[in-house]
Amino acid sequence: MRFIRRFEETLLQLFEEGALNGTTHACIGQEADAVAVTEHLTAGDHIFSNHRCHGHYLAHSGDALGLMAEIMGKEAGVCRGMGGSQHICAPGFKSNGVQGGIVPNAAGIAMANQLDGNTAVSVVFIGDGTLGEGVVYETLNMAALWKLPLLVVCEDNRWAQSTPVAANLAGDMAARFAAFGVPVREVDSTDVAELSTIAGEEIAAVRSGDGPRVLLIHTYRLCHHSKSDDERPQEEIDAHWLVEPLVVHGRRLDDIDRLRIDDEVETALSEVVATARALA
C-alpha cells in the first residue's frame, strides 16, 4: 500500500514538473481495496480495471517499471506507450478508460472460464460513478441468469469526478445489485486486514461456482479526480486523511518496521523513476 501511495504521489509530482504527458487518476486513499482483493487471486484469474487502475495493477503484478514507462510513453511500457495511464494489459490484467463497458467484458471472460470448466475467477473493479451506466445492469442480469464466475468490486469513493453520490444515485446502492438476486457484501472500511478477510470469502464463494457476487466497499478518494480538479469541501477531505488505509494499518506496525518499509519503498521507487527516465 505504501508503494502504491508513493508511486502515485510521484506521478502527480512528475506531472507538475512537466515530465508526463496526458492525464492520470490516482487511487490515493483506496489502496486497501486493491491489495485486499488481488492477494486472493491466483494464476488463471483475471482482473478488469478502469481509469483508476494503477493500484490494481501494481498490487496484481508489482511491475512498477513497466507501468511507469507506460505512463511516460516509453517503448518499454507495458503497452509500448499506446495505452498510457488508463489502458493497461498484462497477463491476467486489463483496463479500459470508458465507464461501464468493462463489466460485460469481464463477464465474457467469466463465461469463457465457465465453458472451459475451470475454477478461475473474473474480477471487475468499478466505482460509484459507473452505476450510472445501463450496460452494468444488462450484465448483472445475464451474469446472474448464467451463474457466471464474476466478482464485481464496486469501490464507492463517494464522488464521481466532481459530483457527490447524493446527486448521482437514487435509491440504495446495494439494492441495485440485490435486485438481480446477486449476493452483495457491503463494507465501509479502509482497513486492509478487514477487507482482505471479506474479499477472500467473496472470491472463494465465486470460485465455488455459485454465480456472480458483488463486493461493495465504501471508501474515499483523497486526491482530485485526475489532476488539480478538486472542488470538494476541505474539511471533508481532511477528516478522511485521519482514517486512510496507511494510517489504519500503520498503527499495527512498530516504528522500526515502518521506517524500514518507508526506506525500502523510497529506494525502490527512486530506482524505478531513474530507470524509466533513462529509457528511450
Added chain:
Amino acid sequence: MIFAKELNDTLRGALGDDRRVVLLGEDIADPYGGAFKVTRGLSTAFPQRVRTTPISEGAIAGISAGLALAGYRPIAEVMFGDFLTLMFDQVVNHITKYQAMYAEQATCPVIIRAATGGHRGYGPTHSQSLEKHFLGVPHLRVVAASLYHDPRTVFTDFLSRDEPVLYVEHKLLYPQHVTLPVNGRVGDLIASSDASPGMLPTIRLSAVPVEDCSVSVLAYGYQAMLAAQVIERLAVEEEIFAELIVPAQIAPMDWAPVERSVSVTGRLVTVEEGADGWSWGSEAASVISRRLFGRLGRPVDVVASEPTIIPSSKTKEADVLVGSARIEAAIRAAAA
C-alpha cells in the same frame, strides 16, 4: 439453397468444427430459432454454446468481447440492424480498441451479424441500413452478405483471422437462392472473381465483356441483387451495357477491382440502401476521383436513399429507399 439456410449450415459447420465458436443473440434458441430463422436447430445441437439472451445489445456485444479476449470465437446476432446503435460503445471503445491499444498483447475477434435493410414495411426503426456509421471505424472490417459470395468462404475467413467484423445481412436476401459464379457465369451474366491478396473476392458481373461496357456499377448486398437484374434487363432490352462490381468487404475497401473496371468504362455509379450523404458511395467517389481523375468521363454518381426516416407505408417507403427504378435511371444517365 436459400441464403438463410446456407447461413444456418455455415454456422452449424463452424460450431461443429471449432469448440471456441459461441453464438449469442436475442430469441436465437429453438424452437423459435431467431427472428429470421438463421439459427434454427443450433441451440438443440449445441446447447452450451448457442445462448438466447435478454434484450441487452450492449451486454451481448460486451460479453462477446470478453469471450474473444479469452480466446473464444463469439458470433453475436443483432435481430434488427437498427439496434446496432446499442452496441456502438462496445464496437468503438472496446472491441476495436483492444488489440492496438494493448500493443498486440490481446486480440478481440468478435463477429457481429446484423439483419439490415428495408422494403418490408417495418418502418423507421426496423428497416435501416446503418452500416455507414461503422465504415471507417479503425480496426473494424465491415462485410456485406450477397448472393454471389458463399457464406462458408466468408466465415472461414472471419474465423481464421483475429480482427473484429460486422457482417450485414440484408433481410430480403434470406429467402433468395444463393447464385455463386459457376463456369464463369451467374445465370446469363459473365462472372469473374477479382481479389487482391488477403482480401475476400469481389465479384464482377456483366452481360458482355467489360471492354464493351460503358458504365461500372458498384453495389453490395440486396442492392447488388437489384443492380444485377437491372444491368441484365438493360443489356437485353436496350443494349446499354454495364459492369456490376460486388465486393464482400465494404470497409476497408479493396479498391483494385473497382479501379480495373472504371479504368475501362470511365464511368462509375455507386448504389447503397443507406441514407444519402457521408456514405460508402461518397467515399468511393472521393477515392476513385483521386485515383482515376484523368480517366473519368463524368463525375461519379452516388445513388442512396433519401436522408429521412423510412416510412411504414409501402408506397411512401418505396419513395424513400433505393430500388430498381433509381438504379436504372442512374445507369441510363451515366451511359448517355
